[in-house]
Amino acid sequence: MAKASTHSLEGIRRTILDGFWSPGDRLQPTTLAEQFSTSTTVIRESLTRLAGENLVTIRPNRGFFVPDLNLSELADITELRCVTEALAAKLAAERGTVSWESSLIAIHHKLSRTPRRLPEEPDRVNPQWSQAHREFHHQLLAPCECQPMLKLSGDLANFTELYRRWAAPSQAAVARDVEQEHADILDAALARDAEKLGQLLRNHYQATVDVVMHSGLVEQPA
Template identity: 50%
Template sequence: MAKRTDSETLSKHIRDALRRDILGGRWSPGEKLQLTALSEHYQTSSTVIREALTRLVGDRLVQLKPNRGFFVPPISLAELEDITELRCVNEEFGITLAIQRGDLNWESELIAVHHTLERTPRRRAEDPSQHTQEWNNAHQAFHAKLMEACGVPVLIDLTCTLSDIAQLYGRWAGVATREAKRDIEQEHRDILAAVLKRDAPAAAKLLRRHYETTMDAVRKAGEVGLEKAVGTVPAGA
């Protein structure tokens, strides 16, 4: 049993490391993930790497092409539009249920994760067009906590999956959207205020606007903007 536990711990550690590096832009969209190189980098066997990548295929952070191997998913404006709409519909429903079912403890935890988000630096000092990983984590935690009280595991899982995909896009769209005029901190404050007032329609509307504002900025930059964004960071950076 101990050996299996150790194996499971290693597998999760490698999977988490790969997920973090993919979301962080270590490899460009569409780039092949070489098993040998990954085994050397993470100092583990190709079997462990393959298992971790297979799990990430299920999370849509890795693409498996038959007879070709594993790849970082490509990005496209059309897919991002679909993901954004799905995210809006999913979270509009989720926040409505969460407000109906959430208790005082959930409210307190939501305030706490929002406080962490407010206090976490958003932009990288060395590259202001990109978010810090700490802020990305805090941002995901805030949105995950919003959905937590809905009590529907499938909806919560979908929220997390869509959040990861959106973060992957955000890593490359950051350069294309850096001129967008918005106060994202105030957007989060407004969402929190609506939830604490138990105003489900307002919270749902604000969540949709929150995501669509980002989509509008990317849409204005266009597919070329995404391509330029990808081109600004060399593979393996």
């Protein structure tokens, strides 16, 4: 049962983050149980856990849903992520070892060599790039050695990744120079410049909000 639960949890998480469903789509436990060859009980447990990661919304008496688009919530989540990661980055810069620097450089190399878009699917983010992207940001903060902070950062990253996936076809997303943003972040981390690193991370995450605002995904308030 534990193996089936882990399989369904990771499978549903990956499917959501890959943008398979649209904002607000209902997630039917019976359909997902067939898809992942498990029971509806296991699926409900997985969906409940994913709700704790901000990847699923639970509506009382209605069921489970992919989160709706909400620009105000995205702005608040982004601010919380910026504040959290500024502290984590400060601790990482202070505590990081030479081994950490080597690992970070290696992961950045992998990220920079992985195409963000694939020729056959130019309107979608390459899943391999997304995986390398998550690894880079996790490794960046890993030396802070504060697991609650790292978990919070990861959960907030999942939430904003949904928006990035949905906004991927927009011209604002295509024109953004994400590669240079990551190169600058790496340089600041290796220089142990915590203040600059925190500011670059804020700019990096705010740029995602700006892309969503200009993508037309969410109607902005008058």
